[in-house]
Amino acid sequence: MYEIVIIGAGASGLMVASKYKEKSIAIIDTNPKIAQKIKISGGGKCNVTNAHVSEQNYLGDPLFIKTVLSAFDQNELLAFLKLRGCEPLMRKDNQYFCKNSADEIINIFKKEINNCALFLNQSVLKITKKENFLIQTNRKTFEAKCVVVASGGLSYPKIGASPIAYEIAKNFGHTTNATSPALVGFTVQKDQFWMKELSGISMVVGIRVGDKRFCQDLLFTHKGISGPVVLNASLYWNKGLIAIDFLPNGSLKKYLKNSNKLLSTALPLPKRFIKAFLTHLDIGDKPVSILNEEEVQKLSQLKNYTFAPAGNFGYSKAEVTRGGINTDELYATNMMSKLVKNLFFVGECLDVTGELGGYNFQWAFSSAKRVTLSAD
Ligand SMILES: Cc1cc2nc3c(=O)[nH]c(=O)nc-3n(C[C@H](O)[C@H](O)[C@H](O)COP(=O)(O)OP(=O)(O)OC[C@H]3O[C@@H](n4cnc5c(N)ncnc54)[C@H](O)[C@@H]3O)c2cc1C
Incomplete structure (x- = not known):
């Protein structure tokens, strides 16, 4: 019998374990090692948070998100890490990364959970409740007074992701909002197949999706488009149109002014890109001075290329996973279920999804710190 069983040894589960390390805790994870997503995140350096974090960087209920973030904000997270010997550096776009490797954070949590009983290579299958909770895995049954579900979303199934959080929530009467892949590349429809030929090219563009606009790197891939700007756009995309500004730093007029240069030289864009784009528009690479009105009109698409992606890379x-457990059914002050006493949900399994830039780890850690056991 444990006071707390934590399902998932990822960012949020480990932070809950660290907060309650004096209690008797069991942590269960499918993976053979803890913190596998921290390990691979941020290109191996973990983009742990951002200098500017607010509810506006997330999809989900703004009031719930604001309340949870206020419990443990980015400065408190950085102070927590610093106190334990890890000082992430701010790199581009206000993002904080580990100096050398994500192991700097993982090693902190290894120490923090020293006193916890860790059960790896073991998957939770089901939870029931009588007086206490019974947590059934593929190996044994655990008993606990409190359960913290920190098992994340559906992204990256190859490192342990499973729908168990949604199943547990549903079995205890909770509702979940539709889930879908997010922070992910877009596949393209036939009309945009010209993009696939540009695989490997990266350039700064602006993307508008709904009322959100991002200006960052776009990467053409053999499947479609990716890169930070596309990942961010994917969070807000709902099967409709998006608009790309391939010249985010100036007007088309500015580049086409009084020029006898060839289009491919006058426009500050990668040559391979402009050639493919001109072919797509059915315009030859000709001197700017001989463009007719119709051609200039077609070229204006460089500032507002509107199309509907076919889908995403899955x-x-x-x-991350967009959607998830309905936050209306949790107390934002302690992350406990409003339906079942001593059942807590934290991290990515909730219907809260952050933009690219450290916001999802910040959410995982803030929501974990919010967990407050009833007897506290
Ligand atoms: C490639 C990649 C890069 C990323 N980079 C960043 C980044 O730089 N910055 C950022 O903020 N976010 C990043 N993210 C997102 C971030 O990793 C997640 O939002 C965050 O890890 C969520 O934390 P969590 O604790 O809720 O879930 P997770 O970290 O996913 O942990 C959940 C754990 O539960 C375990 N589990 C699942 N089902 C079961 C089960 N049935 N039984 C037992 N255990 C189970 C899983 O094995 C996993 O270890 C990245 C994600 C990916 C995939």
Whole structure:
């Protein structure tokens, strides 16, 4: 019998274990090692948070998100890490990364959970409740006074992701909002197949999706488009149109002014890109001075290229899962279920999804710190 069983040894589960390390805790994870997503995140350096974090960087209920973030904000997270010997550096776009490797954070948690009983290579299958909770795995049954579900979303199934959080929530009467892959690349429809030929090219563009606009790197791939700007756009995309500004730093007029240069030289864009784009528009690479009105009109698409992506690269490539457990049914002050006493949900399994830039780890850690056991 444990006071707390934590399902998932990822960012949020480990932070809960660290907060309650004096209690008797069992942590269960499918993976053979803890913190596998921290390990692979941020290109191996873990983008742990951002200098500017607010509810506006997330999809989900703004009031719930604001309340949870206020419990443990980015400065408190950085202070927590610093106190334990890890000082992430701010790199581009206000993002904080580990100096050398994500292991700097993982090693902290290894120490923090020293006193916990760790059960790896073991998957939770079901939870029931009589007086206490019974947590059934593929190996044994655990008993606990409190359960913290920190098992994340559906992204990256190859490192342990499973729908268990949603199943547990549903079995205890909770509702979940539709889930889909997010922070993920877009596949393209036939009309945009010209993009696939540009695989490997990266350039700064602006993307508008709904009322959100991002200006960052876009990467053409053999499947479609990816890169930070596309990942961010994917969070807010709902099967409609998106618009790309391939010249985010100036007007088309500015580049086409009084020029006898060839289009491919006058426009500050990668040559391979502009050639493919001109072919797509059915315009030859000609001197700017001889463009007719119709051609200039077609070229204006460089500032507002509107199309509907075919879909996305799916959960195997998505950094996060959009949607999840309905936060209306949890107390934002302690992350406990409003329906079942001593059942807590934290991290990515909730219907809260952050933009690219450290916001998802910040959410995992803030929501974990919010967990407050009833007797506290
Ligand atoms: C490639 C990649 C890069 C990323 N980079 C960043 C980044 O730089 N910055 C950022 O903020 N976010 C990043 N993210 C997102 C971030 O990793 C997640 O949002 C965050 O890890 C969520 O934390 P969590 O604790 O809720 O879930 P997770 O970290 O996913 O942990 C959940 C754990 O539960 C375990 N589990 C699942 N089902 C079961 C079960 N049935 N039984 C037992 N255990 C189970 C899993 O094995 C896993 O270890 C990245 C994600 C990916 C995939």
